[in-house]
């Protein structure tokens with residue numbers, strides 16, 4: 197990769213500024229695309245109204261005057277003659293330009309037009325006339341100390357020189373779509389000659405990103421399917437049926453289907469790479485435990501990774517209850533596990549004594565040696581990347597992977613962004629669940645909310661209260677945990693017990709509070725979104741969310757999933773200053789798939805895209821939602837191309853193949 201310092205004008209200092217933008221070499225510069233463009237086109241004076249942006253060029257008339265407005269405030273005033281129109285220009289705080297502003301000089305002035313005074317309040321002065329055709333200027337995201345002009349200049353140096361313009365679109369597709377050459381496309385994106393070429397350039401680059409992404413997915417899937425180290429198990433299905441029969445409830449049909457699909461994967465010689473998606477409360481955990489049980493019966497170890505310690509504890513306790521009568525050896529590994537105990541756990545994982553390890557993902561991934569890890573389950577998978585899995589040292593076998601996500605996504609969409617995964621969906625919730633009733637309330641109606649809370653408390657139910665922040669900062673419009681704790685104590689403190697949890701507490705305190713809440717010793721629990729994932733307290737019947745407008749729909753839906761976990765009628769109250777259409781929408785549905793569809797249509801990828809981290813997708817210019825139609829096209833093209841590859845028709849594509857081979861390392 198060519199170094200940044202080889203570019204004229206880039207020294208160590210500028211290089212480190214560029215690093216801040218994640219630009220480390222010349223290749224990165226090429227792919228640092230503008231986020232928007234300015235069109236510099238001469239304004240038509242007669243069309244402008246007062247206050248409009250104006251771009252105009254002409255010749256300076258006379259000499260500018262400096263006016264002192266205060267010790268630090270100076271302004272320059274001068275006049276320009278633009279095609280016989282005389283305009284006044286005011287320029288604040290740039291007295292150093294005085295010497296450049298010579299009578300008769302060509303200038304372009306960009307600024308705000310004060311029509312009444314026939315004056316331009318200039319934001320920018322350039323010492324040249326406008327080009328005859330409208331000029332399109334790329335605008336980049338910047339960092340302090342680096343100007344758009346500088347960055348443009350560096351990028352221009354690169355695009356006018358030699359650069360790697362390898363295209364990963366096969367030639368026949370380039371022809372099919374009549375795409376411009378990659379080199380030209382990169383050039384046009386940074387230095388557009390006209391709008392049409394810019395559009396075409398963006399098309400090619402977007403298409404390439406999507407094509408490559410989908411191709412990698414498709415390739416990965418084939419690679420996983422053909423893994424020769426995959427485990428083929430003999431599983432005693434009768435034992436599993438018996439285990440399921442003894443559960444305190446019957447599996448829902450969707451749960452049963454998911455279990456069957458997983459068992460099928462585990463017994464086949466194909467490596468499992470499956471996503472189990474289902475709304476909050478749909479009962480994914482039990483499916484995961486049944487899978488662990490099947491894996492245990494076949495004498496392999498299971499690792500269950502979760503995003504938070506609270507959740508790890510909860511799953512651990514649940515597993516102990518569930519497997520009380522089995523000989524499964526279960527261990528819990530979190531940051532609170534004592535060093536000595538940790539060491540013991542590591543030893544037992546290596547010797548194979550532990551059958552099921554439950555813990556936070558970072559801990560489980562730490563250089564641990566397993567004896568024969570057969571199954572890795574990640575809960576709330578959208579919280580971390582998909583491909584950070586094979587850090588495990590294992591006995592020459594590739595474990596099966598099960599990822600669980602409570603962010604349901606529309607099926608066609610799932611098929612594209614999760615092209616490397618098989619998908620099981622749990623769509624219906626266990627019977628007997630009452631739907632959570634959701635109300636939207638304006639902040640000024642807080643008394644009504646307190647009244648509703650009181651009614652729940654009187655029935656001995658518990659309540660979650662959520663605030664976006666932990667403590668007060670300057671933003672007085674946003675509620676915080678501390679302040680809410682005080683308010684709640686004022687309102688209910690005489691009769692009810694109130695406590696709070698948030699990310700700043702140490703784990704011990706947090707766990708204590710959660711335990712007490714679970715045990716019913718706390719009536720109102722105030723928190724940030726740390727309770728968002730997975731927490732299961734059946735007696736909690738109300739969740740009150742302040743500043744709901746600051747959260748994404750799927751986060752709100754997740755939070756709402758904390759209640760309605762038993763047959764008690766539960767409520768979710770969304771509070772915000774202003775009415776928001778999307779918050780009103782949550783009043784009308786509790787179907788996660790519908791919500792994600794709504795999000796998908798109205799907000800862009802929003803939270804949705806959080807499920808797959810952008811670094812992993814390589815999508816810079818394209819957007820899986822806005823370019824969804826293009827993505828579907830690319831998907832078809834990928835399938836056709838994969839067929840070509842498997843027909844050994846691949847001599848022309850060696851560079852694409854070698855790119856794909858590098859993809860394997862992802863896995």
Ligand code: ADP
Pocket residue numbers: 445446447448451474475476477478479480481482602626627730732761
């Ligand atoms: P999630 O899918 O959000 O992880 P959980 O697995 O935590 O949901 O399940 C929520 C609750 O539903 C748990 O208390 C669990 O025991 C219960 N549950 C799961 N499956 C069923 C079922 N088939 N019938 C009744 N209750 C169930």
Ligand code: MG
Pocket residue numbers: 480481575730
């Ligand atoms: Mg869960």
